[in-house]
Amino acid sequence: MLDxxxxxxxxxxxxxxxxxxxxxxxxxxxxxxxxxxxTTNVRSEVSGVSARVYKNGVYGFxxxxxxxxxxxxxxxxxxxxxxxxxxxxxxxxAPSLPPVGTGQIxxxxxxxxxAQKTYIDFAKAxxxxxxxxxxxxxxxxxxxxxxxxxxxxxxxxxxxxxIIMPRSYxxxxxxxxSPSGNPVELFVPVGGLGTFDTVFSDPALLFPKVDExxxxxxQKREGVYPDAGExxxxxxxxxxxxxxxxxxxxxxxxxxxxxxSVAAHNLGKTVAxxxxxxxxxxxxxxxxxxPLPIYIDxxxxxxxxxxxxxxxxxxxxxxxxxTAEQFGMEPTGNARAYLFSDEPLIRMRNTAIVPGxxxxxxxxxxxxxxxxxxxxxxxxxxxxxxFMFGVCMGYEIKNGKLGRALLDTTISGVAFxxxxxxxxxxxxxxxxxxGFCGKKQPMPVGLGGPAIRCKxxxxxx
Amino acid sequence: MMNFEKLTGEVIEKLRAAGADQACCTxxxxxxxxxxxxxxxxxxxxxxxxxxxxxxxxxxxxxxSVGINRFDDAAVEQAVADCMASANSAAPDDAWQFAPDGxxxxxxxxxxxxxxxxxxxxTAELMQQIGEKFPKIMVEQLxxxxxxxxxxxxxxxxxxxxxxxxxxxxxxxxxxxEGEAASSFFGTGGITDNLDCPFMKLGSIEKDLADVEKQIxxxxxxxxxxxxxxxxxxxxxxxxxxxxxxFASDGPVLEGTSIWKDKLGQQVADERIxxxxxxxxKEMVCGQSFTSEGFLAEDxxxxxxxxxxxxxxxxxxxxxxxxxxxxxxxxxxIVQPGEQSVEEIIASIDRGIIVGRFSGGQPSTxxxxxxxAKNSFLIENGKITDAVSETMISGNLADMLQxxxxxxxxxxxxxxxxxxxxxxxxxxxxxK
Numbered sequence: 001m002l003d004x005x006x007x008x009x010x011x012x013x014x015x016x017x018x019x020x021x022x023x024x025x026x027x028x029x030x031x032x033x034x035x036x037x038x039t040t041n042v043r044s045e046v047s048g049v050s051a052r053v054y055k056n057g058v059y060g061f062x063x064x065x066x067x068x069x070x071x072x073x074x075x076x077x078x079x080x081x082x083x084x085x086x087x088x089x090x091x092x093x094a095p096s097l098p099p100v101g102t103g104q105i106x107x108x109x110x111x112x113x114x115a116q117k118t119y120i121d122f123a124k125a126x127x128x129x130x131x132x133x134x135x136x137x138x139x140x141x142x143x144x145x146x147x148x149x150x151x152x153x154x155x156x157x158x159x160x161x162x163i164i165m166p167r168s169y170x171x172x173x174x175x176x177x178s179p180s181g182n183p184v185e186l187f188v189p190v191g192g193l194g195t196f197d198t199v200f201s202d203p204a205l206l207f208p209k210v211d212e213x214x215x216x217x218x219q220k221r222e223g224v225y226p227d228a229g230e231x232x233x234x235x236x237x238x239x240x241x242x243x244x245x246x247x248x249x250x251x252x253x254x255x256x257x258x259x260x261s262v263a264a265h266n267l268g269k270t271v272a273x274x275x276x277x278x279x280x281x282x283x284x285x286x287x288x289x290x291p292l293p294i295y296i297d298x299x300x301x302x303x304x305x306x307x308x309x310x311x312x313x314x315x316x317x318x319x320x321x322x323t324a325e326q327f328g329m330e331p332t333g334n335a336r337a338y339l340f341s342d343e344p345l346i347r348m349r350n351t352a353i354v355p356g357x358x359x360x361x362x363x364x365x366x367x368x369x370x371x372x373x374x375x376x377x378x379x380x381x382x383x384x385x386x387f388m389f390g391v392c393m394g395y396e397i398k399n400g401k402l403g404r405a406l407l408d409t410t411i412s413g414v415a416f417x418x419x420x421x422x423x424x425x426x427x428x429x430x431x432x433x434x435g436f437c438g439k440k441q442p443m444p445v446g447l448g449g450p451a452i453r454c455k456x457x458x459x460x461x
Numbered sequence: 462m463m464n465f466e467k468l469t470g471e472v473i474e475k476l477r478a479a480g481a482d483q484a485c486c487t488x489x490x491x492x493x494x495x496x497x498x499x500x501x502x503x504x505x506x507x508x509x510x511x512x513x514x515x516x517x518x519x520x521x522x523x524x525x526s527v528g529i530n531r532f533d534d535a536a537v538e539q540a541v542a543d544c545m546a547s548a549n550s551a552a553p554d555d556a557w558q559f560a561p562d563g564x565x566x567x568x569x570x571x572x573x574x575x576x577x578x579x580x581x582x583x584t585a586e587l588m589q590q591i592g593e594k595f596p597k598i599m600v601e602q603l604x605x606x607x608x609x610x611x612x613x614x615x616x617x618x619x620x621x622x623x624x625x626x627x628x629x630x631x632x633x634x635x636x637x638x639e640g641e642a643a644s645s646f647f648g649t650g651g652i653t654d655n656l657d658c659p660f661m662k663l664g665s666i667e668k669d670l671a672d673v674e675k676q677i678x679x680x681x682x683x684x685x686x687x688x689x690x691x692x693x694x695x696x697x698x699x700x701x702x703x704x705x706x707x708f709a710s711d712g713p714v715l716e717g718t719s720i721w722k723d724k725l726g727q728q729v730a731d732e733r734i735x736x737x738x739x740x741x742x743k744e745m746v747c748g749q750s751f752t753s754e755g756f757l758a759e760d761x762x763x764x765x766x767x768x769x770x771x772x773x774x775x776x777x778x779x780x781x782x783x784x785x786x787x788x789x790x791x792x793x794x795i796v797q798p799g800e801q802s803v804e805e806i807i808a809s810i811d812r813g814i815i816v817g818r819f820s821g822g823q824p825s826t827x828x829x830x831x832x833x834a835k836n837s838f839l840i841e842n843g844k845i846t847d848a849v850s851e852t853m854i855s856g857n858l859a860d861m862l863q864x865x866x867x868x869x870x871x872x873x874x875x876x877x878x879x880x881x882x883x884x885x886x887x888x889x890x891x892x893k
Contacts, residue, residue, distance in 0.1 A: 035716050037781065038551050043543050044528035048511070059505040065512040065530040082506040089581060090503040116525065116543070117550035124552075139716040175718055175826065183718045183826035228685065228853070228891050258500030259601030259634070265641045341509050378822040382645045383601070383636060386850060388833040390822020410822050410831045412853065440604070457893055459831040459853050 001111070002067075004162070006049065006154045009072050013156045014080045018054040018097055021076065022298055023047075023067055023152040024340035029196070031119040032143040033127045040143070043116060048340035051079035054322070057094025058086035063341040097157070097299075097321040100331060105161040105296040111148060112195045119144045119196065125203035126170065126210065133207075134214045138183060139175035144168075146196040147444070149338075151298065158300025158321075165292060167444060168196040169434045170206060174213055178221045184407065186217045186393060187377060189434035192291055216393055219405035226396070226409050226458050232370040233456050234363050234397070235411070237430025239389060240449030242379040244278055245351050245437070247387035247415035249447075252308050252316070253334075253346045253439075254323035261383040262416065263314060271314045272419030278309040280318055281350040281446075282333060290350035291433035291446035294333060298344040303333030308351075312420075320346050338441040345439060350446035356425025363424050363453050365400040371458065372397050373411060385415035410459035418454055426450030462490070463532055465613035466623065472516055472537060473615055479545040481518035481617075483559055485755060488532065489513045489612030494575045496584050498603035503585075513612075518544045522553035556780035560755035563620025568750040571654040573627040575607035579656050580629065587660040591635075594661075595670045597677060601634045601646060605660070620755040626747045628652045628876070631660050635670070637677040644676035645835045645850070647818060649695065651875030652746045664875030665694060672817060676836055679850035682814075682892035689813030689866050690854060690888040691806060691840070694873035694880035696816050698794060701736060703824050704858045705763065705791060709772045715781055718826050720859060724769045725784065730862035732767040735797040738789055745793045746876035758789035764862075798881040799868030806867040806884055808843040814854065814890050815840060828858035834890070856888045 006021045013019040025047040032040035049071055050063035060082025062075040123142045130140050148166035153159075169191035178184050190209055191199050200206075235243070251261040258264075272278075279285075282303035283293035294303045299321050306318050316329060323346065324331040335344035364372055371394055378390035389411050396403035431448035465488040476484040490512050497505040514537070517526045525547025527540045584605045591598055609627040614620065630652045637644035651664035661667050672693075692700060708729075713719035721729055739760035740748025749758040754776045762770040772784050779786035807815070814837055821832020834852045838845045866884035873880055 034712060037554065037715065038524075039711075039715070039777075041524060041547050041551050042526040042528065043547060046528075046530045048530065058503060061505060061507040062509070063507075064510040078508045082508055086503060086506045089585075092502070115550070116547035120547075120550045139718050175716070185826055230893060255499055256601065260599040260636050260638050260643060260646075262643065341511055343505060343507065380820040382820070382835065384643055384645055384850075386645065386833065386835075388820045388822070390832075392822075408822065408825050408829065408831075410833075410853070412833050412851070414851065440602070457851065457853070459855060459891075 002150055002152050004152055005069060006072055006152055007160065009076065010154060010156065012073065012076055014053065017080065017083060019156040020052045020299060021072065021154045022340065023049045025150045026339055027148045029116065029119055029146045030144065031123045032141065033123050034141050035139050036127060036131065038120070041116065041120065046339055049075055050340050051075040052343055053079040053083040054097055055083040055087045057092030058090050059083060059343070060086060061343045095325065098325050098331070100158045100301040100321065103159045105159050105302060107163045107295045111150070111164050111166055112197055114197050122200060122203050126206055129207050130174070130210055134174065134210065136176055137174055138177050141173035143171040153296065153298055153300060155300035159296055159302055160300065161296040163296060166195045167191070167193050167292065167433065168199040170200065172210060172213055174217050176217055176221050184217065184221045186213055186220060188213050192433055220393060220407065223405040223407040225407050226371055228458055230455055230457050232367055232453065234367060234372045234451055234453050235456070236374045236451050237426065237428065237449050238432055239373055239376050240353050240452050241430065241432055241447035242376050242389055243387065243415065244353050244449050245348060245445065245447040246379045246381040247385055248278060248308070249280065249348045249351045250381060251383055251385050252318060254317040254319045254327060255346045256383055257317055258323065259383065262385045263317065266314045266416065269314055270312050271416040272309055272312040273422040274312040275356055275425045276309055276312050276419050276422055277354040279352060279354060280306040280308060280334070280348055281352060285350060285352065286429065291431045292350060292444055294349045297333040297335045298337050299335040301331045301333045301335065303349070306332040306334065318346055318348065320344065336443060338443050342441045345441060347439070347443045348437060348445050350448065352429060352447065353449035353452070355427050355429045355450040358424040358426050360426055360451050363426060363451060364397055364402060366424065366453065367397040368399060370397045371395065371406065372402060381415070387415055388412040412457045412459065418456055421455040422452050424453035426452065462611065466621070468532060469613050469615040472541065473617060475541045476516065476518040476544065479518070479541055480520045481545065482521065483519040483617050485517050485559055485614065485616035487515045487612060487614045489610055491608060491610040493606055493608045494577055494580070495604060495606035496581055498584070498588060498600060501600045514540065516540055516544050518548050519557050520545065520548050522555045522557060523548045523551040524557045525551060556777050558776055558780060559616045559618045560620060560776070561618055563616060563618045563755055565621040566757065568622065568624040570626040570747045571628040573609055573625060575609065576656060580605060580607060583656050583660050590659065590661050591670060595674050597637045597639055597674045598635050598670055599638050601636065604632045606630045614751060616755045618755060622751045624750055628654055628747045629656060631663055633666060635673065637673045639677045642677050644673050647673045647836050651877070653876055654746050665873045673836060676848040678848065680847040681851040682839065682849055682890055685889065685891035686812055687887060687889055689810045689884050689886050691810065691813060691815045691882060691884040693815065693817045694882060696819055697796065697883050698878055698880050699819060700858070701794060701796070704862070705773050707824055707826065707828055707858060709763070711775055711778045713826065714772050714774050714784060715778045720827060721769055725772065727769060728767045729769045729859070730764050730767040731865035733799060733865055733868055734764050734767050734862060735762065736764045737762045737795045738791050738793055739795050740789055740793040742793060742795060742879070744874045744879050748793045749789050752790055761788040793878065795879045796881055798870045798872050800870060801867050803869045803871055803882050806869060806882065807840055807845060809867065810840045810843060810884065813840045814838070814849065815845065816854065824858055830858060831855035851893045853891045854888055860887060861885045
């Protein structure tokens with residue numbers, strides 16, 4: 001746990017500027033078994049303190065890996081000096097940041113730190129199960145990763161905070177050869193918020209996941225390539241979440257709006273079917289905790305939900321305090337930094353399309369000739385909203401029934417066009433949170449949604 | 462500055478005392494000075510000071526590793542204890558080894574002292590030149606920095622490497638706009654050891670800005686055809702990176718899933734293809750000096766005149782599989798140029814596509830790839846016609862290397878790589 005040596009330093013904040021001071025520790029524990037060989041066995045810990053100072057529309061920032069009174073004084077001085085340098089050279093003359101109230105937000109949850117043996121033994125138990133129960137594989141991978149981020153936040157104007165966010169995952173990968181000798185692969189992450197010992201009590205509880213993955217892989221090795229072209233498809237909640245994050249979410253981050261994203265011209269306009277509502281949830285969704293709850297951001301703004309699309313209409317952006325001032329919007333706590341040495345950037349938190357009323361089986365039954373795309377291994381999108389997702393598991397749908405499994409393919413489209421074709425929205429939300437969003441810095445994020453029926457371009461082979 | 466030679470020596474001794482029969486340790490410190498432009502306007506200046514201590518201990522073939530960013534006694538003691546606890550929990554594997562017969566070497570690379578005022582001026586100059594020459598370009602983000610590092614690597618086989626390095630880095634993200642029409646975003650940049658030239662002349666920055674300004678109004682390909690894909694240098698680097706990962710890196714070689722696993726010394730590409738990893742080439746800025754296994758980094762050919770000359774394997778995977786290890790970690794790529802100009806290559810293509818960026822899923826283990834051609838132009842009857850959007854390309858990485866149409870004589874040098882344009886036949890291009 002971080003000792004609080006920064007709150008008392010508020011008296012040292014320079015006058016006439018707005019200051020953030022943050023101490024932080026990121027911990028990572030990782031183990032990887034590659035076809036039984038232990039190829040990764042690492043623990044890492046990165047800590048330090050940083051300061052950011054706002055002056056007339058520009059920021060100065062400084063960080064150091066030390067964490068003592070001298071280090072705090074040094075980063076405060078250097079950040080202030082950098083802000084003064086920028087103000088002198090750039091002279092923006094912008095106003096102060098908008099107020100976000102004052103207070104204190106503390107979210108300290110259990111942060112145990114299991115020994116490395118715990119991770120190794122867990123991975124070995126799963127690897128042994130795969131070796132014994134999954135014949136015919138040409139490769140297998142079991143990775144265990146736990147990370148945590150603890151922050152002490154102290155600001156001149158806003159809320160101070162102390163938060164800890166641990167998360168833990170097991171990643172399973174199975175590879176087999178198709179009848180023609182080509183390797184086919186499937187991958188699944190399992191886990192979520194919490195330290196490893198609270199998320200995973202017994203490796204045997206994951207064996208059904210292994211069985212399910214193996215069964216899908218055996219179907220996939222006999223799979224076919226889908227036909228290329230635009231098709232009516234059902235995409236799973238996992239893919240809907242990827243769409244919400246990659247293809248829409250990034251375009252409505254206010255810094256990317258200022259950088260020229262498609263959302264710049266679409267605020268207040270219809271960008272999706274009226275069945276589509278999309279929200280960047282802070283910490284609670286439909287009465288349940290989100291996968292990675294955020295209660296305060298690194299600018300001292302209390303976290304609230306950001307409604308991005310309401311009934312098909314683009315209603316808002318995600319903001320920092322600075323962009324909220326520029327757009328006349330309310331900041332909702334999206335400014336987050338990954339390491340102590342990173343400045344806060346506008347980041348998504350738990351971005352999802354809100355569930356509707358359709359049942360998955362009715363959605364599949366409604367498709368005469370199309371595809372059900374289930375799992376993705378990759379997703380990229382453009383600030384124009386043009387997206388491409390790799391699909392690593394799916395099935396044909398013929399006359400309302402699932403058919404043959406599919407080999408790897410891609411789906412693509414333009415988000416604000418494709419979302420207008422959505423005519424059924426499932427009633428169950430699926431979340432994923434095992435990856436990192438990349439944008440100058442990595443960041444853990446949650447993404448989710450229900451299955452949706454839409455028209456989408458299929459890559460075929 | 463802390464004496465890292467002493468620190469790493471002490472860490473190695475602590476690891477030995479805790480039971481390690483092999484060990485290595487890297488201590489480093491870095492200072493970064495950075496300017497950011499966001500949405501076309503200066504936004505931020507950063508000064509960062511960071512530390513790093515990476516240690517690995519091996520006891521009876523059991524290996525553990527720990528990384529921290531502190532050097533105080535308590536943190537180092539804890540890291541050594543954690544490292545050996547990790548190692549003792551691992552399964553023994555005699556393939557974990559360090560380079561034998563290590564020696565002491567000192568390396569100094571690049572520009573160690575930052576000229577912060579001049580760095581700001583070059584950044585402001587780039588923004589001004591973009592505004593004047595490319596008025597339709599909107600800069601989403603520009604990050605320029607000077608990074609200086611000092612590091613010491615030591616292992617139990619006698620290697621003691623001291624390195625001081627410093628370089629300027631430019632990363633530019635932008636798109637083209639006209640009214641509500643916009644191009645795809647594009648990222649470019651490079652590293653350099655001096656501020657003598659305007660950043661506009663670094664790597665392919667000027668050409669990339671000019672290309673993206675022509676990609677604001679796009680058309681989708683209306684049909685599906687098999688044609689030629691002309692990759693820009695940056696995009697060629699990405700494809701070759703995927704090829705190296707898929708067919709020659711540690712994972713697929715160790716698991717035996719690489720389709721090139723039995724191809725060492727054999728023809729895997731057209732004889733015009735020569736790809737090297739050459740951190741010592743004069744064009745590289747602050748290239749790799751030594752590997753984490755304790756070997757001095759040497760230049761090597763990955764593919765020479767179409768033959769697979771080396772995998773990109775570590776000593777560990779070499780010991781596990783018997784394939785020779787790579788002579789560096791796979792950085793600083795050089796692709797040998799060809800005879801034709803880019804203009805001549807375009808003129809020789811009946812139907813094809815110039816691909817500036819590929820947005821695709823991870824290629825399959827067998828090399829199949831499929832994705833969207835971004836920042837791309839259609840070629841018809843030897844001429845560039847339209848910029849394209851919503852256009853998919855697909856093919857196979859291994860087949861592609863056997864189906865080379867041409868390689869340009871022009872190359873782009875960006876401090877990380879030296880790459881030409883390259884054209885490959887047999888690629889499927891399909892519209893919406």
